[in-house]
Amino acid sequence: xxxxxxxxxxxxxxxxxxxxxxxxxxxxxxxxxxxxxxxxxxxxxxxxxxxxxxxxxxxxxxxxxxxxxxxxxxxxxxxxxxxxxxxxxxxxxxxxxxxxxxxxxxxxxxxxxxxxxxxxxxxxxxxxxxxxxxxxxxxxxxxxxxxxxxxxxxxxxxxxxxxxxxxxxxxxxxxxxxxxxxxxxxxxxxxxxxxxxxxxxxxxxxxxxxxxxxxxxxxxxxxxxxxxxxxxxxxxxxxxxxxxxxxxxxxxxxxxxxxxxxxxxxxxxxxxxxxxxxxxxxxxxxxxxxxxxxxxxxxxxxxxxxxxxxxxxxxxxxxxxxxxxxxxxxxxxxxxxxxxxxxxxxxxxxxxxxxxxxxxxxxxxxxxxxxxxxxxxxxxxxxxxxxxxxxxxxxxxxxxxxxxxxxxxxxxxxxxxxxxx
Numbered sequence: 108x109x110x111x112x113x114x115x116x117x118x119x120x121x122x123x124x125x126x127x128x129x130x131x132x133x134x135x136x137x138x139x140x141x142x143x144x145x146x147x148x149x150x151x152x153x154x155x156x157x158x159x160x161x162x163x164x165x166x167x168x169x170x171x172x173x174x175x176x177x178x179x180x181x182x183x184x185x186x187x188x189x190x191x192x193x194x195x196x197x198x199x200x201x202x203x204x205x206x207x208x209x210x211x212x213x214x215x216x217x218x219x220x221x222x223x224x225x226x227x228x229x230x231x232x233x234x235x236x237x238x239x240x241x242x243x244x245x246x247x248x249x250x251x252x253x254x255x256x257x258x259x260x261x262x263x264x265x266x267x268x269x270x271x272x273x274x275x276x277x278x279x280x281x282x283x284x285x286x287x288x289x290x291x292x293x294x295x296x297x298x299x300x301x302x303x304x305x306x307x308x309x310x311x312x313x314x315x316x317x318x319x320x321x322x323x324x325x326x327x328x329x330x331x332x333x334x335x336x337x338x339x340x341x342x343x344x345x346x347x348x349x350x351x352x353x354x355x356x357x358x359x360x361x362x363x364x365x366x367x368x369x370x371x372x373x374x375x376x377x378x379x380x381x382x383x384x385x386x387x388x389x390x391x392x393x394x395x396x397x398x399x400x401x402x403x404x405x406x407x408x409x410x411x412x413x414x415x416x417x418x419x420x421x422x423x424x425x426x427x428x429x430x431x432x433x434x435x436x437x438x439x440x441x442x443x444x445x446x447x448x449x450x451x452x453x454x455x456x457x458x459x460x461x462x463x464x465x466x467x468x469x470x471x472x473x474x475x476x477x478x479x480x481x482x483x484x485x486x487x488x489x490x491x492x493x494x495x496x497x498x499x500x501x502x503x504x505x506x507x508x509x510x511x512x513x514x515x516x517x518x519x520x521x522x523x524x525x526x527x528x
Contacts, residue, residue: 109371110284112209115161118277119171120178122159122239125273128173131223132237132270134159135251136167149332154462155241155274157372160208164199166216166250170223181212183219235266239274241467278461279468280477286502288373289460289479290511292329293500295368296375297515299323303338304516304525309358309383313338316362317352324368333374335367335464340383344494345487347445356383361391363494367464374464376481377512378498385526391493392519394486397429398495399518401484405455406501409480409508415472419454422484426451435490448489452496455484460500478503479511 126132136156139147152163160169166185171178187198201213214222236258240251255267281289299320307316320336339349340356344363356362365378380395382388387395401422408418427442435449436442443453459468460479468478480503485496497517502509516522 109288110161110282112161112205112207114282114284115159115207116209119159119180121277122270122273123171123173123178125270126171126173126237127235128175130233130235130237131170131172132239133223133251133254134169134171134239135249136160136162136165136169138250139165149330151332152372153241154278154372155239155271158274158278158462159239160204160210162204162207163372164204167204168216168219169210180210181214181222182208182210183214183216183223185216234264235268238267238269239271240269241271241274275467278466279459280475281461281479281502282477285373285461286479286511288370289375289500291370292368292373292375293377293512293515295324295327295329295370296366296377296512298327299336299366299368300364300377300379300515301525303362303364304381304522305528307356307362307381307383307526309356309360311356311383313340313343313352313354313356313362316356316364320364320366320368327368328370329368330372333367333369333372333464335365335376337363337365339363339365339494342489342492342494344380344496345489345492346494347487358384359388361387361493361495363496365496365498367460372462374460374462374466375500375512376460376464376498377500377515378483378485378496379515379517379522380495380497381522381526386523387519390491391495394488394491394493395495395497395519397426398484398486398497401425401455402482402497402499405482405484406499406508406510409456409474409482409501409503411474411476411503411505411507413474415454415456415474415480418456422455423451423453426484426486430486430488435488449491450487452483452485455482457481457483474503476503476505 134156137153139150142148150165168183170181204213302319302323303316316338317336324334340362341360343349360383363380367374367376405422430436442451459466480501482501483498487494499512516525
């Protein structure tokens with residue numbers, strides 16, 4: 108693992124500074140979602156739990172509590188049933204969890220009620236308990252929510268305080284290890300995109316192009332469930348999140364590739380738009396370079412302390428002038444009106460990436476060192492049958508920015524040179 112148990116321990120220590128002494132925090136890894144007849148969908152760990160422990164096993168519970176200046180922490184992990192051992196392999200032992208997380212005290216979940224609930228809620232009742240789940244609002248019927256509902260019913264005066272926002276703020280600022288994993292994820296995306304550029308030809312289907320992405324990503328260690336590959340040919344690229352990927356790619360079409368791969372849960376999110384036949388038309392080249400110019404302008408204005416909203420407004424105005432000059436939108440039509448036939452991206456400096464492709468962070472809209480943002484201006488022109496987006500992953504540094512995905516061909520000349528080979 109690229110992130111050490113010492114780093115996970117430091118994260119828990121940092122979070123504990125937000126806790127009042129004597130009040131426990133309970134955080135759950137989550138539960139698998141049943142599919143059919145004892146088969147589950149691939150498990151998705153609660154990202155806040157993973158951020159604090161490095162563990163992605165379902166059914167785990169992290170308990171933290173400040174005792175004076177000391178931090179008490181304990182992990183409860185599931186026992187494997189005989190069925191699980193037969194079908195899925197041997198049980199993970201406590202040492203496995205300690206090695207990953209640095210948490211020394213590891214018990215089993217069947218002891219959780221006796222060791223934690225009995226002590227904190229019956230013998231020495233507390234008036235407040237913390238939680239920090241990223242999934243509780245999204246998945247209301249979970250073990251965590253059922254437990255908190257029972258506690259509220261049994262102890263009406265109990266306050267349950269969700270400090271997920273505190274964890275989100277921590278997650279937004281990446282460590283050197285996190286940046287390294289993000290770069291590795293971007294390298295995986297690069298190989299997938301290069302494979303498409305080298306193999307694509309008129310007559311192929313969108314899903315065939317997607318297969319090159321999936322193959323290169325899985326071969327290099329990406330979790331298949333977390334690969335995001337949106338490949339949109341021709342007019343399909345004018346739809347922001349087209350999902351079918353079933354249409355044929357025709358001679359003269361552009362193919363928009365919006366790709367997110369991952370390394371140890373850390374994500375990339377990069378978009379390139381390429382000509383299916385290997386050569387941009389003059390009209391395609393014109394609009395492509397307009398989008399590229401907008402992206403270069405945005406990145407040049409990014410940096411620590413800068414306002415994301417101000418940069419986005421400037422980019423929208425620039426793209427709006429181009430669409431109005433071409434007669435594609437009216438003078439009074441907002442350029443980011445997504446219900447219109449022709450429009451441009453509303454927030455080109457869009458979102459953080461991290462443990463999720465669209466990750467938490469920067470709700471205040473101010474760039475801070477350690478944040479990684481996507482910059483993805485685009486134009487979506489149904490009148491011309493063109494959708495063009497260019498997206499890069501940009502790290503905010505102490506002095507400016509670093510384009511982490513700069514190694515992926517982006518200019519018209521670079522793309523055509525790769526495809527000519």
